[in-house]
Amino acid sequence: MPNPTSTVQEGASGYARFLAQMSTGKRIGFYLKSKPASVAVYLIVIYIIVQTALTGAEAMGYTWRWYRIPEYLFQLTDEGFQWGEIPIGLVKTLQLSIQAFALAVLLGLCIALLRLSGLLISTSVAVAYLEFVRNMPLLVLLYLFYYVLGPIFKFDRYTASLLCLAVFHSALVSEIFRAGINAVNIGQWEAAKSIGMSSAQAYRYIILPQSIKFMLPPMMGEAVHLIKSSAIVSVIAVAELTTIGRNIISDTYLSFEIWFTIAAVYMVVTLLLSVFVTFLEKKYAVAT
Amino acid sequence: MEEAPAVIEIQNLDKFFGKFQALNDVSLKVRSGERVVICGPSGSGKSTLIRCINRLEEHSAGRLVVDGIELDDETKNVRAVRMEVGMVFQQFNLFPHLTVLENLTVGPMRVRKISRKEAEARARKFLERVHIPEQAEKYPAQLSGGQQQRVAIARSLCMEPRIMLFDEPTSALDPEMINEVLDVMVELAESGMTMICVTHEMGFARKVADMMVFMEEGRIIESAPPGEFFSSPRSDRCRMFLDQILEH
Numbered sequence: 001m002p003n004p005t006s007t008v009q010e011g012a013s014g015y016a017r018f019l020a021q022m023s024t025g026k027r028i029g030f031y032l033k034s035k036p037a038s039v040a041v042y043l044i045v046i047y048i049i050v051q052t053a054l055t056g057a058e059a060m061g062y063t064w065r066w067y068r069i070p071e072y073l074f075q076l077t078d079e080g081f082q083w084g085e086i087p088i089g090l091v092k093t094l095q096l097s098i099q100a101f102a103l104a105v106l107l108g109l110c111i112a113l114l115r116l117s118g119l120l121i122s123t124s125v126a127v128a129y130l131e132f133v134r135n136m137p138l139l140v141l142l143y144l145f146y147y148v149l150g151p152i153f154k155f156d157r158y159t160a161s162l163l164c165l166a167v168f169h170s171a172l173v174s175e176i177f178r179a180g181i182n183a184v185n186i187g188q189w190e191a192a193k194s195i196g197m198s199s200a201q202a203y204r205y206i207i208l209p210q211s212i213k214f215m216l217p218p219m220m221g222e223a224v225h226l227i228k229s230s231a232i233v234s235v236i237a238v239a240e241l242t243t244i245g246r247n248i249i250s251d252t253y254l255s256f257e258i259w260f261t262i263a264a265v266y267m268v269v270t271l272l273l274s275v276f277v278t279f280l281e282k283k284y285a286v287a288t
Numbered sequence: 289m290e291e292a293p294a295v296i297e298i299q300n301l302d303k304f305f306g307k308f309q310a311l312n313d314v315s316l317k318v319r320s321g322e323r324v325v326i327c328g329p330s331g332s333g334k335s336t337l338i339r340c341i342n343r344l345e346e347h348s349a350g351r352l353v354v355d356g357i358e359l360d361d362e363t364k365n366v367r368a369v370r371m372e373v374g375m376v377f378q379q380f381n382l383f384p385h386l387t388v389l390e391n392l393t394v395g396p397m398r399v400r401k402i403s404r405k406e407a408e409a410r411a412r413k414f415l416e417r418v419h420i421p422e423q424a425e426k427y428p429a430q431l432s433g434g435q436q437q438r439v440a441i442a443r444s445l446c447m448e449p450r451i452m453l454f455d456e457p458t459s460a461l462d463p464e465m466i467n468e469v470l471d472v473m474v475e476l477a478e479s480g481m482t483m484i485c486v487t488h489e490m491g492f493a494r495k496v497a498d499m500m501v502f503m504e505e506g507r508i509i510e511s512a513p514p515g516e517f518f519s520s521p522r523s524d525r526c527r528m529f530l531d532q533i534l535e536h
């Protein structure tokens with residue numbers, strides 16, 4: 001696929017020529033990938049989903065009570081404005097995700113450095129850890145932390161969730177670090193060593209600053225992934241967004257409305273994050 | 289005349305990459321202030337030899353003493369040697385995310401632990417010496433190849449090394465930039481720096497070398513003062529090699 005943006009810069013006539021040069025099949029493919037086309041496809045898909053849900057709900061005699069939803073978003077009482085349960089759950093989800101991600105990055109960096117150290121012992125420790133984490137379903141890992149490690153080390157359900165998410169995501173984060181570090185030219189190592197830097201100094205001042213631009217996009221993707229997988233901690237009743245949703249439903253039987261709302265909240269958060277990533281990528285592309 | 293003490297002593301050095309022997313029983317002594325030029329065909333082990341001197345490669349057997357420090361598995365020794373030995377690479381290897389000035393100050397500040405002010409003053413002094421004081425605030429990618437290589441030389445000099453190693457410093461340069469780098473190297477040689485240069489710039493070699501070394505297949509085949517080396521090389525291999533590169 002040729003990159004259209006460079007051609008666009010030559011002006012409209014260049015763009016027309018660019019389109020004319022393509023075969024019909026390619027041109028259709030190109031139109032389909034254009035922005036208006038993807039928005040249209042997106043809207044059609046959403047329409048189909050909503051329509052299916054509506055018909056399905058009607059068929060089973062579900063009565064929609066959307067008017068009940070706003071009270072779970074915010075309330076205006078005599079005491080003034082108050083956030084509803086859903087935003088409170090969202091804040092908890094974000095708090096959990098941010099803390100878990102910070103921990104995952106730290107752990108991931110350590111694992112990556114162990115793995116790259118070249119020492120047999122540390123490499124095998126890192127590989128064993130990675131194999132263990134990668135081959136463990138997230139849910140089982142959570143149970144392990146909550147039912148086994150929790151009682152042993154006396155930590156509560158929130159800490160168990162935090163550690164579980166951090167450990168689970170540290171595996172991929174460490175791979176991102178490893179790839180980013182390996183993407184830096186070997187000559188940079190040699191230059192750093194040749195002016196007497198220790199390995200730690202070389203990483204800190206020379207290698208890691210250069211690998212950031214390789215790591216940023218996958219790292220943010222992993223952050224989005226973590227926010228989504230944080231929903232799993234609802235099975236041990238940590239009061240985050242998904243748990244709040246379940247609680248409201250068991251009180252009110254508003255299952256369709258609540259799950260649609262919760263899904264929309266997750267989507268808004270992750271989409272915002274993706275937009276932010278695109279912005280960062282552009283900024284870094286200009287800087288280097 | 290009293291002989292200066294040896295700052296680099298290489299005794300019976302072997303280097304294996306797996307089964308492949310890149311260095312075979314190499315011995316060489318370099319005295320303080322001496323300029324050694326190493327030449328030889330591609331793959332003869334020139335880079336491997338000088339990379340052993342600051343332990344970018346670990347030798348497999350033999351002894352290597354640099355500035356009185358024996359190079360062995362002791363990390364402390366390795367870093368001590370690297371502080372005394374500067375190295376200039378064929379591909380420059382400047383730090384692309386740092387400005388020219390930062391490239392020059394990062395070593396002195398982080399490794400020698402001197403203040404930023406002092407490091408910057410030193411950096412500007414050496415930029416002056418390599419004739420590009422006006423480029424301090426630029427990034428490496430904004431400089432020509434010749435300028436980048438001169439920055440790389442200045443970066444090494446900022447660590448105030450006693451010995452400088454050059455690995456084909458001009459082979460990656462466009463022809464019109466070779467001389468600006470060689471000029472800086474000649475000035476450095478005239479200032480009394482101990483230097484080991486891997487290069488095929490024979491004009492430069494004639495001008496500065498105290499000793500010429502010819503390598504082939506991991507061995508030193510010939511080592512002699514330049515006069516003797518160029519006029520009457522003893523081995524046929526060396527003569528053929530010289531004929532080849534002096535042709536153009």
Ligand SMILES: Nc1ncnc2c1ncn2[C@@H]1O[C@H](COP(=O)(O)OP(=O)(O)OP(=O)(O)O)[C@@H](O)[C@H]1O
Pocket residue numbers: 305308310328329330331332333334335336337
């Ligand atoms: N890291 C390595 N692993 C395996 N073999 C290596 C490695 N580095 C060098 N060699 C081999 O060792 C031999 C000597 O290499 P070296 O780079 O020292 O040659 P050179 O004389 O510098 O050649 P050139 O003029 O091409 O730079 C070559 O045959 C090379 O293939």
Ligand SMILES: [Mg+2]
Pocket residue numbers: 334335336455456
């Ligand atoms: Mg070489």
